[in-house]
Amino acid sequence: MFIFPDKYKEVGLSHNPFKALVSPRPIGWISTRSSDGYVNIAPYSFFNAVSEQPPMVMFSSAPHKDKLLGKDSLLNIKETGEFVVNIVSYSFRNKMNITSKNYPRGINEFEEAGIKMGQSKTVSVPYVKFAPASLECTLWKTINLPDNLNGSSSTMIIGIVTGINIENSVIRDGKIDVTLYQPLARLGYSDYSRVEDLFSIKRPD
Ligand SMILES: Cc1cc2nc3c(=O)[nH]c(=O)nc-3n(C[C@H](O)[C@H](O)[C@H](O)COP(=O)(O)O)c2cc1C
Structure with a gap:
C-alpha cells in the first residue's frame, strides 16, 4: 500500500497512521x-535529543484552536527562555496524562496532578521531584x-541542556x-509502551 x-x-484507514508509524516516541x-x-x-512526544555535544533537545508544539497565541509551554x-524536560517513568503515567488537559494559562498542573516540585539549579523552572531524571x-x-x-x-523549540538531575535509585554499577x-513511550492512537527489558549489540569495529 502507498498513501499520500x-x-x-x-x-x-480509520486514523492517520503517521504517529503510529513513528513510534515508540519518548x-x-x-x-x-x-x-x-x-x-x-x-x-x-514530538520530542527528542538532537545533539550530544553540546547536549541539546527539541520538542514541537502544535497549534491549538483555543490558544491562538500558542500553547502555554511555548x-x-x-517569555523566560527556560524549560525543564522531565523523564516519564511508568509509575508517573497517570499524573503525566492529567497534565495534558487543556488547563487555562496560570493553572499549575503540578498542583492539579499532585506532583511535587523540585528546585532546579541552573534555571528558575521547577522539575518533577521523584521523576527518574530531568534536563x-x-x-x-x-x-x-x-x-x-x-x-x-x-513551532519547534530547541534547547541546550545546562543541568541534569538524576534520582540515585535509577543508577546501577555507574x-x-x-x-x-521503565521509561514511558508514546505509540499511535491512545497507546503507550514501556521499556521493561533490553539486549545489547556491539558495534562493528
Ligand atoms: C503523551 C502525550 C504527548 C503529547 N505530545 C504533544 C506534542 O508533541 N505536541 C503538542 O503540541 N501537544 C502534545 N500533546 C498535547 C499537550 O500535552 C496538550 O495540548 C497540553 O494541554 C499542552 O499544555 P500547555 O498549553 O500547558 O503547554 C501530547 C499529549 C500527550 C498525552
Whole structure:
C-alpha cells in the first residue's frame, strides 16, 4: 500500500497512521514558568535529543484552536527562555496524562496532578521531584514549521541542556538502568509502551 500523508481515509484507514508509524516516541514532560511566575507542565512526544555535544533537545508544539497565541509551554519559554524536560517513568503515567488537559494559562498542573516540585539549579523552572531524571534547559531557538492544512503551524523549540538531575535509585554499577524506572513511550492512537527489558549489540569495529 502507498498513501499520500493526508489521504489515509481513501485507502480505508480509520486514523492517520503517521504517529503510529513513528513510534515508540519518548515523552518530554516539559515544565515551564511564565515571566510573572506561573508554573506549568505538559507532555510532548514530538520530542527528542538532537545533539550530544553540546547536549541539546527539541520538542514541537502544535497549534491549538483555543490558544491562538500558542500553547502555554511555548508562550512561557518565549517569555523566560527556560524549560525543564522531565523523564516519564511508568509509575508517573497517570499524573503525566492529567497534565495534558487543556488547563487555562496560570493553572499549575503540578498542583492539579499532585506532583511535587523540585528546585532546579541552573534555571528558575521547577522539575518533577521523584521523576527518574530531568534536563534543565535554556532556549536556543524556536522555528516556525510550515503551515498545516488549516493555515496554522507548529513551532519547534530547541534547547541546550545546562543541568541534569538524576534520582540515585535509577543508577546501577555507574550506569543508568532504564529497567529500574521503565521509561514511558508514546505509540499511535491512545497507546503507550514501556521499556521493561533490553539486549545489547556491539558495534562493528
Ligand atoms: C503523551 C502525550 C504527548 C503529547 N505530545 C504533544 C506534542 O508533541 N505536541 C503538542 O503540541 N501537544 C502534545 N500533546 C498535547 C499537550 O500535552 C496538550 O495540548 C497540553 O494541554 C499542552 O499544555 P500547555 O498549553 O500547558 O503547554 C501530547 C499529549 C500527550 C498525552
